[in-house]
Amino acid sequence: MTFLHVLMASLVVSMFLCLYRVMAGPTPADRTVSVDILGVLMVGFCAVLTAMTGRDVYMIVGVSWSLLSFVATLALAKHLEGRSFDD
Amino acid sequence: MTEWTFGTVAAAVVMAAGALFNLLGCIGLVRLPDVYNRVQASTKCVTLGTLLLLTGVIILFGFGSMGVKALVCLWFVAMTSPTAAHAIGRAAHRSGIRLWEKSVCDEYAKDREGAVEAPAGSPPAEEVAR
Amino acid sequence: MFRVIATFVFAFLVYLAVTWSLDPASVLIGAAASLAAAVAMRPLELEVAPLLLLPHRLLFAVIYVPVLLWYVIRANLDVAYRVIHPKLPIRPGIVKARTTLKTAAARVLLANSITLTPGTLTVDLVGDALYIHRIAVPEKEPEAEMQRSIEHFEGFIRRILE
Numbered sequence: 001m002t003f004l005h006v007l008m009a010s011l012v013v014s015m016f017l018c019l020y021r022v023m024a025g026p027t028p029a030d031r032t033v034s035v036d037i038l039g040v041l042m043v044g045f046c047a048v049l050t051a052m053t054g055r056d057v058y059m060i061v062g063v064s065w066s067l068l069s070f071v072a073t074l075a076l077a078k079h080l081e082g083r084s085f086d087d
Numbered sequence: 088m089t090e091w092t093f094g095t096v097a098a099a100v101v102m103a104a105g106a107l108f109n110l111l112g113c114i115g116l117v118r119l120p121d122v123y124n125r126v127q128a129s130t131k132c133v134t135l136g137t138l139l140l141l142t143g144v145i146i147l148f149g150f151g152s153m154g155v156k157a158l159v160c161l162w163f164v165a166m167t168s169p170t171a172a173h174a175i176g177r178a179a180h181r182s183g184i185r186l187w188e189k190s191v192c193d194e195y196a197k198d199r200e201g202a203v204e205a206p207a208g209s210p211p212a213e214e215v216a217r
Numbered sequence: 218m219f220r221v222i223a224t225f226v227f228a229f230l231v232y233l234a235v236t237w238s239l240d241p242a243s244v245l246i247g248a249a250a251s252l253a254a255a256v257a258m259r260p261l262e263l264e265v266a267p268l269l270l271l272p273h274r275l276l277f278a279v280i281y282v283p284v285l286l287w288y289v290i291r292a293n294l295d296v297a298y299r300v301i302h303p304k305l306p307i308r309p310g311i312v313k314a315r316t317t318l319k320t321a322a323a324r325v326l327l328a329n330s331i332t333l334t335p336g337t338l339t340v341d342l343v344g345d346a347l348y349i350h351r352i353a354v355p356e357k358e359p360e361a362e363m364q365r366s367i368e369h370f371e372g373f374i375r376r377i378l379e
Contacts, residue, residue: 063163066160
């Protein structure tokens with residue numbers, strides 16, 4: 001069990017590094033990148049949770065999270081570019 | 088993961104490598120100087136890291152209920168992550184964020200300055216990129 | 218019509234793989250959702266799907282995966298080295314390259330492949346010009362070097378999708 005706890009801790013450290021970039025990022029694009037990376041990290045976190053508990057609920061969360069995070073990133077990128085969302 | 092068989096050890100190694108790459112990608116996100124470099128480092132490392140973590144799940148549980156979900160998730164991440172990076176990079180450049188001051192060349196800005204002179208109504212090549 | 222049915226079958230298979238249950242209610246909801254998705258996707262031109270069913274294209278797609286994986290691993294080790302090096306040995310810049318691929322799907326695959334290979338990120342695709350951000354632009358002949366590695370990918374992608 002301890003091994004998976006170490007993995008989770010390292011992922012949490014990665015997430016805090018991303019959050020630092022969200023706070024400190026000088027431009028909006030930096031914040032967008034960090035939020036995108038946070039989404040992908042969260043999918044990895046769901047994978048570790050699946051390995052730890054053996055329940056497939058977490059994997060479903062991971063699948064949904066990866067798609068929703070992608071759509072959110074595209075929407076943010078379009079907003080950054082100054083276009084409307086249905087363009 | 089209490090008993091250490093060949094499968095669990097392989098899964099542990101793969102997942103440890105994945106977590107390490109995730110951490111390196113996030114260190115890159117903090118250390119590198121401008122948006123484009125950050126997109127590169129973080130997207131590459133975090134994509135491979137997450138793919139490795141999901142591969143670890145597949146090795147651990149086989150192609151059952153969870154393995155197939157992990158495979159679908161792996162495919163989604165592999166397809167969407169580079170596209171998102173590309174969208175952010177283009178949006179950053181179009182919203183006027185310059186490259187790092189020590190960058191060597193910027194052909195895109197050179198070519199786009201010519202494009203700005205043209206009538207603003209001319210549509211960019213969206214249909215090619217989709 | 219063929220496209221709608223193909224999309225429906227594909228979406229339904231993915232749904233079944235994700236839910237992994239044959240409970241009648243779940244299957245019914247999945248069928249309804251897949252049908253809605255297939256009808257909603259009708260305006261998009263997905264000319265790729267029938268091409269991929271040809272056996273030799275599928276074979277090249279299967280060969281392409283390990284090639285890409287090799288590049289991805291090299292890219293990651295390269296980026297990891299640059300990130301943990303105390304002096305940050307980077308020399309960024311945007312270079313331009315040209316592609317000879319014609320269809321949209323092939324170009325998207327090329328752009329995504331380039332994004333995952335060492336030190337490169339496709340910023341934009343205008344006509345047949347690719348604008349590629351590099352984390353370390355080589356000292357001499359950056360354009361020619363980029364063009365060579367693009368042609369390497371194009372060989373594969375043309376056999377898969379064109």
